[in-house]
Every structure is written in structure tokens, then in C-alpha cells.
Amino acid sequence: MTAPERHPLSPRLDHCPEGLPRAAYLDPGWYRRELATVFARQWVMVGRTVDFPAGQMWRATVGEAGVVVLRDTDGALVAWHNTCPHRGSELCLTDGQKVGKLIRCPYHAFAYSAADGRLVSTGHAVPTADFDRAAHGLRPVSLQVWNGFVFLNLDPDPGPLWADVGLGTLDNWPMDSLVTGHGWTSEIACNWKGFWENYSECLHCPGIHPELCDMVPLYKTGIMGASEALDWTPDSPAQPSLRLGAQSWTPDGAPCGETFAGLTEAERAEGYRFVTLWPSAYVVAHVDHVRSVRVVPLGPERTRLVAEWHFPAATLAQPGFDAARVAAFATLVMQQDGAASEMNHRGIRSPAFRAARLMPEEYEIHRFHQWLLAEMENTQ
Ligand SMILES: [Fe+2]
Known part of the structure; x- marks a missing residue:
């Protein structure tokens, strides 16, 4: 026809x-x-805001990237790549893992600020003067909330939803x-x-x-x-x-x-x-x-x-x-x-x-x- x-x-x-x-x-x-x-590069929906209660870390996957989602001490949602900048270990192993102000790597106990990703402690390791702590913080994942839905974006400078x-x-x-x-x-x-x-x-x-x-x-x-x-x-x-x-x-x-x-x-x-x-x-x-x-x-x-x-x-x-x-x-x-x-x-x-x-x-x-x-x- x-x-x-x-x-x-x-x-x-x-x-x-x-x-x-x-x-x-x-x-x-x-x-x-x-x-x-x-x-x-696109915004990827990973759940509702209530799926991420304070005091716990949650794992999400965006494309090939493992991501850890949590709330900082002010209750704001933040997301980091789920990899330790030291040797690469996963940081969050299970959904709902307890977390406070610091995200501590389970491998060598490097600790990072949950709120801003800053490297706070290198555990038992004693770095020499050439080690730039500021360059070894957690790698951020962009996050936004729309109508109660949480979206992540691997692009540090993402376009609009x-x-x-x-x-x-x-x-x-x-x-x-x-x-x-x-x-x-x-x-x-x-x-x-x-x-x-x-x-x-x-x-x-x-x-x-x-x-x-x-x-x-x-x-x-x-x-x-x-x-x-x-x-x-x-x-x-x-x-x-x-x-x-x-x-x-x-x-x-x-x-x-x-x-x-x-x-x-x-x-x-x-x-x-x-x-x-x-x-x-x-x-x-x-x-x-x-x-x-x-x-x-x-x-x-x-x-x-x-x-x-x-x-x-x-x-x-x-x-x-x-x-x-x-x-x-x-x-x-x-x-x-x-x-x-x-x-x-x-x-x-x-x-x-x-x-x-x-x-x-x-x-x-x-x-x-x-x-x-x-x-x-x-x-x-
Ligand atoms: Fe259909």
C-alpha cells in the first residue's frame, strides 16, 4: 500500500x-x-534520592564506570568514581556500606573527604616531598536531581539534562x-x-x-x-x-x-x-x-x-x-x-x-x- x-x-x-x-x-x-x-557524556538515571540515605555508600554503574554515591555531612548527594587514586582499588564494595566523613580505601587505608574528595590520609605510607596530595583526590562524577530522580554524568563538564x-x-x-x-x-x-x-x-x-x-x-x-x-x-x-x-x-x-x-x-x-x-x-x-x-x-x-x-x-x-x-x-x-x-x-x-x-x-x-x-x- x-x-x-x-x-x-x-x-x-x-x-x-x-x-x-x-x-x-x-x-x-x-x-x-x-x-x-x-x-x-549523557545523564544516566540511577535511582530516587531516597534510595541513597545518609551514612551509607551506594554503588552505581554508568557506562563502563563504577561509581560510588553518598551524602556529604550536609546531606547533599555526591558521586565519585569507585576507584582509589593510589593503586586503583574499589572503594565501596557493597551497597549500603557504612561511611562517615571519610571514605577509607579497604586496601591500603588511604582516606578521602566524602564531601570534596580531598586526600586526607595515606595510611601507613609516608610519601616523599614530590607527592602532590592535591592532585590525588577522588575523581568526581557529576550529579543532578530532577523530579526526585538521581542522574549521574561521567563528563566533568556535562551538558544539560x-x-x-x-x-x-x-x-x-x-x-x-x-x-x-x-x-x-x-x-x-x-x-x-x-x-x-x-x-x-x-x-x-x-x-x-x-x-x-x-x-x-x-x-x-x-x-x-x-x-x-x-x-x-x-x-x-x-x-x-x-x-x-x-x-x-x-x-x-x-x-x-x-x-x-x-x-x-x-x-x-x-x-x-x-x-x-x-x-x-x-x-x-x-x-x-x-x-x-x-x-x-x-x-x-x-x-x-x-x-x-x-x-x-x-x-x-x-x-x-x-x-x-x-x-x-x-x-x-x-x-x-x-x-x-x-x-x-x-x-x-x-x-x-x-x-x-x-x-x-x-x-x-x-x-x-x-x-x-x-x-x-x-x-x-
Ligand atoms: Fe510495546
């Missing part, structure tokens, strides 16, 4: 471009280049006060980009997600938003996103507690709002709860998903409240997406596969590829 003209303001592509080459999903060398470029629809998208959600009530972690046998590509299109929705298509009727037509429809014009009347009577992505569509008071009528009517934070996470905000999903590359053909559901404290305190029941809807969708991503990856391993040919509805995958290649070629 040849497409009729799309509206010029439609996000649909006006051509069918080629995707990334097969090696992008399999080759260890390509994977290492991604870690050394994309994951070394980036989100596809703008960082103000969740301004009407009380993000800082939400409490994590449920978690789900899964490891899938595919390249990290494969999961993002699946996330970026809904052509697979009718075949893979019957329950989600029931919740969001538009998805039955294989598109993510009304502006992707071929007959769409800017004057097309807006339609409700969720099926009649549904307000949230819960098994029965009913809100799981009080809905957020600060949302606009439009935000309520939308029923869900996605914020994409390549390469590491996305956030889905509903009228009653918020879900975050981290996409963690483990190797060229292995990816971890870390999903968490965040609720108002009052919702969690409801008698008999079952966060797992609320989470069951999106968990099913993510399981379906994980299985589809694995199925696609197995096919990509065929030597007969060269590169995808993207359809107009896969504009977001094309944008992802263009972004990725630009980041990888940017070697500054």
Missing part, C-alpha cells in the same frame, strides 16, 4: 529510511564505542513527595537499543499488546498519537486517550487512590504522559501514580530493565492497598515488550539480516538512530 500525503505537521516520515547496521546490535566494538561516547518533551512536563505532578511502592526488574537477551526501538513505535501494539490496546483504543491502529494518522490535520478534534471510563493504567482502569490535585483538565484527559530520557530511562505519569523504567545495558546482547511505581504516601497507606496489583498492568506490557525485543534480537542475529527498513510510523526510531550516531561521532 502506498501512503497518501501526510499532513506537513504530522511526525510521520516522508520516506522509509534504513536503520542501523546489524553490527550495532551485536558487535562488542560498537557496544564499547557507545559506552565511551553516549554513556560517558535532556528530555524529549521538555523537562517541565511533570511540573504539575508532586514528584518529590512520591514514595516508591513497587519494583520489577528483568534481564532481557537483546541489545539496549532494541528495547528503545520497540518503545518508540506502536506498529507492534495490535499484535503484541491486546490488553494495552483495550486501554488505549488508538493503539489498535498501530500509531502512538492522533497526529500520526494519515487523515490527521491540526484541526482534527482531540479524542480521549483511554477507553471510556478508564482514568489510569491499572488493571481495571480506576485510579488506585486520590488523583493528583494539581493536574490540568488536559493532563487528566490524556491519562498518561511519557517523558523519554535517552539513553537511560523513561517516566510515565498517570493521574494517580507514576512509573519509571531504567534501561541498563549489560553487554551487546543483554539489557536490564528496572521499573518502579511511585505513589502518594496516602495511597500506599490505604487499608489493604496492593501496589503489585496496580503494577500488574504495566508489568504485563513490559513483559510483552521484553519478549518482542528478544524475538527481534534473535532474528537480527541471522546473517541474512543487514539493516532495518523503517516505516513512516517509525519516525521516533529514526530520530533515535540519528541522535545515537551524532553522539557516537562527537568525539570531543
Whole structure:
């Protein structure tokens, strides 16, 4: 079928471009280049602020780097490379390891200020005058908090945090006060980009997600938003996103507690709002709860998903409240997406596969590829 003209303001592509080459999903060398470029310069979500209580050290991984995250004596979050500048040993061995004002290397007892990384003690070693203590402090990792989520960046002079629809998208959600009530972690046998590509299109929705298509009727037509429809014009009347009577992505569509008071009528009517934070996470905000999903590359053909559901404290305190029941809807969708991503990856391993040919509805995958290649070629 040849497409009729799309509206010029439609996000649909006006051509069918080629995707990334097969090696992008399999080759260890390509994977290492991604870690050394994309994951070394972009902000990577590692958790919520409450995941890092005072008096303890926590380990995080950003690209190839092990990182230790902790709070200084003022309670501010700081992050250091998890390596001793003396001989290189890991500093933090386990999550939740106790720490005070000093981070003490478990190997030779060199001690560093937790707050500013300064070398404070060389243990039993007595350096000669040529040793410059100031040049041997801990190496910092950039850290920032957005809506209660902690992001790390290996670049000492990082660019701004980036989100596809703008960082103000969740301004009407009380993000800082939400409490994590449920978690789900899964490891899938595919390249990290494969999961993002699946996330970026809904052509697979009718075949893979019957329950989600029931919740969001538009998805039955294989598109993510009304502006992707071929007959769409800017004057097309807006339609409700969720099926009649549904307000949230819960098994029965009913809100799981009080809905957020600060949302606009439009935000309520939308029923869900996605914020994409390549390469590491996305956030889905509903009228009653918020879900975050981290996409963690483990190797060229292995990816971890870390999903968490965040609720108002009052919702969690409801008698008999079952966060797992609320989470069951999106968990099913993510399981379906994980299985589809694995199925696609197995096919990509065929030597007969060269590169995808993207359809107009896969504009977001094309944008992802263009972004990725630009980041990888940017070697500054
Ligand atoms: Fe999907």
C-alpha cells in the first residue's frame, strides 16, 4: 500500500529510511564505542534520592564506570568514581556500606573527604616531598536531581539534562513527595537499543499488546498519537486517550487512590504522559501514580530493565492497598515488550539480516538512530 500525503505537521516520515547496521546490535566494538561516547557524556538515571540515605555508600554503574554515591555531612548527594587514586582499588564494595566523613580505601587505608574528595590520609605510607596530595583526590562524577530522580554524568563538564518533551512536563505532578511502592526488574537477551526501538513505535501494539490496546483504543491502529494518522490535520478534534471510563493504567482502569490535585483538565484527559530520557530511562505519569523504567545495558546482547511505581504516601497507606496489583498492568506490557525485543534480537542475529527498513510510523526510531550516531561521532 502506498501512503497518501501526510499532513506537513504530522511526525510521520516522508520516506522509509534504513536503520542501523546489524553490527550495532551485536558487535562488542560498537557496544564499547557507545559506552565511551553516549554513556560517558549523557545523564544516566540511577535511582530516587531516597534510595541513597545518609551514612551509607551506594554503588552505581554508568557506562563502563563504577561509581560510588553518598551524602556529604550536609546531606547533599555526591558521586565519585569507585576507584582509589593510589593503586586503583574499589572503594565501596557493597551497597549500603557504612561511611562517615571519610571514605577509607579497604586496601591500603588511604582516606578521602566524602564531601570534596580531598586526600586526607595515606595510611601507613609516608610519601616523599614530590607527592602532590592535591592532585590525588577522588575523581568526581557529576550529579543532578530532577523530579526526585538521581542522574549521574561521567563528563566533568556535562551538558544539560535532556528530555524529549521538555523537562517541565511533570511540573504539575508532586514528584518529590512520591514514595516508591513497587519494583520489577528483568534481564532481557537483546541489545539496549532494541528495547528503545520497540518503545518508540506502536506498529507492534495490535499484535503484541491486546490488553494495552483495550486501554488505549488508538493503539489498535498501530500509531502512538492522533497526529500520526494519515487523515490527521491540526484541526482534527482531540479524542480521549483511554477507553471510556478508564482514568489510569491499572488493571481495571480506576485510579488506585486520590488523583493528583494539581493536574490540568488536559493532563487528566490524556491519562498518561511519557517523558523519554535517552539513553537511560523513561517516566510515565498517570493521574494517580507514576512509573519509571531504567534501561541498563549489560553487554551487546543483554539489557536490564528496572521499573518502579511511585505513589502518594496516602495511597500506599490505604487499608489493604496492593501496589503489585496496580503494577500488574504495566508489568504485563513490559513483559510483552521484553519478549518482542528478544524475538527481534534473535532474528537480527541471522546473517541474512543487514539493516532495518523503517516505516513512516517509525519516525521516533529514526530520530533515535540519528541522535545515537551524532553522539557516537562527537568525539570531543
Ligand atoms: Fe510495546
